[in-house]
Amino acid sequence: MRRTKKTKSPALERNLARMAFRAREASRVLASLSTKKKNEVLCAMGSALLEHMGAILEANKKDVARAAKKGLSKAFLERLTLNEKRVCEMAESLGEVSKLEDPVGAEIKTWSRPNGLLISKVRVPIGVILVIYESRPNVTSDCIGLCFKSGNAVILKGGSDAIGSNAAIFGILQKVVEREGIPADAINFVKTTDRRAVDMLLQMDQQINLVMPRGGEALIREVRDKSKIPVIKHYKGVCHIFVDKSADAAMAQKIVLNAKVQRPAVCNAVETLLVHQDIAGSFLPVMAEALQRAGVEIRGCRRTRQIVRGIGRATEADWYAEYLDLILSVKVVKDVREAIDHINRYGSSHSDAIVTQDQQNAELFLKDVDSACVYVNASTRFTDGYQFGLGAEIGISTDRLHARGPMGLEELTTYKYEIRGTGQIRE
Amino acid sequence: MRRTKKTKSPALERNLARMAFRAREASRVLASLSTKKKNEVLCAMGSALLEHMGAILEANKKDVARAAKKGLSKAFLERLTLNEKRVCEMAESLGEVSKLEDPVGAEIKTWSRPNGLLISKVRVPIGVILVIYESRPNVTSDCIGLCFKSGNAVILKGGSDAIGSNAAIFGILQKVVEREGIPADAINFVKTTDRRAVDMLLQMDQQINLVMPRGGEALIREVRDKSKIPVIKHYKGVCHIFVDKSADAAMAQKIVLNAKVQRPAVCNAVETLLVHQDIAGSFLPVMAEALQRAGVEIRGCRRTRQIVRGIGRATEADWYAEYLDLILSVKVVKDVREAIDHINRYGSSHSDAIVTQDQQNAELFLKDVDSACVYVNASTRFTDGYQFGLGAEIGISTDRLHARGPMGLEELTTYKYEIRGTGQIRE
CATH class of the missing domain: 3.40.309.10 (Aldehyde Dehydrogenase; Chain A, domain 2)
Structure with missing residues (x-):
């Protein structure tokens, strides 16, 4: 996200806008998927990762070699590196998410008014979530799993050093989504390493409903400063x-x-x-x-x-x-x-x-x-x-609005009011 | 909020930063005020408005005369104008808010973990809320009442055409706060009509936790674009x-x-x-x-x-x-x-x-x-x-995060986790 002089690229912007628009459309399908169907897809995603273990590790090897050549730190390389055990954990996580309670459709509260209106506050997905993250490739499958289960479409923008690994994982999971008859645009991955892509996405508040930056404080502050879309973040833990x-x-x-x-x-x-x-x-x-x-x-x-x-x-x-x-x-x-x-x-x-x-x-x-x-x-x-018993975590919020502390599936939802009447009008 | 060429004013910025810092300090006192005390203050605020009816109407008369001279529309003048009935309604509203249930401290959920930790999700105030609004002077007392009852400090930035009326109402209510032994900075009013004040406040995310712009779509979009602080807004109702x-x-x-x-x-x-x-x-x-x-x-x-x-x-x-x-x-x-x-x-x-x-x-x-x-x-x-039975409303959100639809007292709170243990450590 360093500043570049060329700030315009109509082709890139068009592509990203199309991605965001399609994600929005797909999110409407996701919002009404049954829990059973979502769980089946999650399990199939886990199996697909194991099945394509070789391809994932190969792509990762190339990322690691390139990063090593660039002289990136040992700690960085450690975070970037995948092995069989880590891929198995990613697959297991998807299975675990399939077992969690589906927050979508839950009735938070229902009450009736003196005029007979029945008001229900019901959990619904947020819509389209943009996740911006750095080197850990497991974030790709973790975020896809949590967003999918909570009925949200997701757009992933990972770090450029992990792009091969992320693209491999994403490609495998998107094929599962398609095979299961769900719009492929339910999960999206920004394949370009062009730093302007993030800036452009952060302006698309008509399509994208939430941005979750994960990474260093500088990245997070930059996202916050540029975003027209609400951001939930976690600067640090003192x-x-x-x-x-x-x-x-x-x-x-x-x-x-x-x-x-x-x-x-x-x-x-x-x-x-x-x-x-x-x-x-x-x-x-x-x-x-x-x-x-x-x-x-x-x-x-x-x-x-x-x-x-x-x-x-x-x-x-x-x-x-x-x-x-x-x-x-x-x-x-x-x-x-x-x-x-x-x-x-x-x-x-x-x-x-x-x-x-x-x-x-x-x-x-x-x-x-x-x-x-x-x-x-x-x-x-x-x-x-x-540890809190939320079953999973997409992050920890040090913000005060919408979600505070560990964020599980419930925190990836919002609510709507369903009001049932019998012809009531306002006097 | 038209753009001006002189964008720096260290004195103004210092004053606003001091206001925001003191509001933050006062918000900590507000957060632990008893419901009883808050209700007493709200009732005293209502009485004070009635007691100082003359001063309010006089200040308002000057605003209206100035606005008429500027050639502002009839509809605008209508919104700006106060009379005895309207001031009585403002006072009544404060009394009504005193009767609403206090959301602060309510336990949203409590559960225990296998290791014996007891986790409670508890409602707490958001902190410091900045309200930016246009011509209706009753917003001044309405927002003070709702923020005060929900334990939030408030910073009000009203429209310049209503500044005399707003300042009069604010001054009367702040005197009540002080007289009741509560830090005066619990409620704040930006007295300058300098358009840069809003831009400066929108950068103070260390002190201010939420911005609620109320007014035309252009104002709201400008606030959203400039703010480092989360914004809850309502563009329009189609x-x-x-x-x-x-x-x-x-x-x-x-x-x-x-x-x-x-x-x-x-x-x-x-x-x-x-x-x-x-x-x-x-x-x-x-x-x-x-x-x-x-x-x-x-x-x-x-x-x-x-x-x-x-x-x-x-x-x-x-x-x-x-x-x-x-x-x-x-x-x-x-x-x-x-x-x-x-x-x-x-x-x-x-x-x-x-x-x-x-x-x-x-x-x-x-x-x-x-x-x-x-x-x-x-x-x-x-x-x-x-109409929903929330008792009051600070606005309607067409956003998806934190609050959706009509926002009452509960929507002016967030939550924290209180965790009670007996020496538990992480294995």
Whole structure:
């Protein structure tokens, strides 16, 4: 999405507009497909991936070789690389989605009015969803599965380094869709690597109803700035754990360790530890030792550094930082109020936890911390569609509108009102 | 919001940023106010409007005189003008909102996980809402009331022609807020008429969570294009009624007349009538006569004009038109399928109705018409927060995300997850 000088390409724009228009048409067919039919197609998609394993791995090998030649990082290559196990997981995921409850058509609420009108609020698909993503090829099949089950047409725009793998996966799945008698335009893949394609798609608000950018913060901000279409996004996860005065120290230690080291590179890992001043002297030395044993670098506030010697200083920038690494910033706070204020000021409204035995402080923290997921006595690592029992996850929203926190199938729907009357008119 | 050459004004930007920041802070206080306290404040606000009736009317008189001098239209002046009755209605509205159920804190869903985590999805305020509106001064107090009750801080940017009236109403209500010990920044009013103010506010996505533009389509599109903040909007209402073959003709006639003439200038009035070909010959002459008697101009398709002589021709543009006037376009269609396709193609996803005695066609229409409100055997004029029983309405959304159709207090909230554990960590 770097800026290019040539910003016009009528042929490209025409092609994309046609794709978006057809996706819109197909979305109307998808919206009224039966659950049974959708589940059959999902299972057939899973089988097709396994059947064409060889073609997928071959296309992927070429992507990886090209990326390696370009000198892309080891972590990048790792994310890009597919193997038999990963393709099997992709196929399994599609099978899992087929087993989830279909949100479409569910009655959210029904009531009648004094004039006899019967009003039902009913779940319906959003329509056409554009997903913009980076290097992981499994996102291609995951998004197709979740959008298909929730009755949405999808337009996928993957990263150019994975284009061979993505195109292979997409091609296999689209053939299944066609074979099953569903419009092929129910799932769409942008085959060009022309960076202007995204800019053009983001203007097509007549056809596309939602944009979900997945990737680095810069990509997401650019999409947000350019889009005429509503965007649901997830910038970052600056998650906190506050260890209260009354905390069970062993529990607190276990939770903090889990939230920091079990998988440090993910958005629900903890980045800042806040400790009540009354227990800092006893809690922090033990906690710090355990963290350091696990390879964690600690950056402390002034008071933390008085208690734990030999650690680095946390600057203002550290309180805003999403390390995604074995680094933890630590701050001693006066009380639960200061902890809440710190979190609301520096946090990213993602996931934050209190460890406490004090019921009142627990409830205060739950109410006043303004985040998507607020925990009492549990690890922040549970913020996840599967862990929540949503069955699947298309992403985590740190936005406030439409969906907040883990987004499953239900969050890929909207609603409509069905109103049944017997000739009522407005007086 | 016309473009100006001087686009920078650091002082203005600083002032607005300060306002937005303070609104954000105040929103945290609002979020935890008790329902009782909020209701008391709302009632006090209503009383204050009545108490200061004279000041409001005086300020309004100056606005109206200035607008008249500028040569603004009679309809515009009518919308701008306040009188004792209108101020009483504003006060009553605040009292009504105090009686509505408080959505904040309501548990949407609670479930437990196999590991013992208890997950609750709980309603919370959205945060800070920016409302951009045009000439009606009652919007000032209506929006303050609804945002306050739903725990949101509000920033109001009204039209420059009503600035004296709006400032008077706002000043009176803010004094009540302060007197009741609530941060004054819970409600905010942009006093400048500098057109750059809106552009600046639309960039402040760190502080402002939602923008609701109310007014003409041009204003709304401009806000959407410039905003970094999510926008919920309502472009227009191109509403349809389809009279099916099996319709009760008397009921159909009554509904069409009501939807067209009861109040033609509103968004839920019908603009296009679709009639099944099998009954067009008998239904249309009677219907047309009734409409013409009520002063309605009919613009028909070819077949309509063969049946009803002496009417104008409906062009392609007519099918897209929101007349907001005593004009109706009429088209004869083959069947319910053609009616649905016409509505999904030309409609604005607002409100559409079928009149039929055929249960199967009714259900098909309800499912396949892709609009916020779909009616069977009732007038489209019921799309309204009060008529739906939501108690109040801050607007109608023709968007698909977050809120669709009439928006009441519940639609001014989002949710958070409160998760209660006993030391759970992720394995």
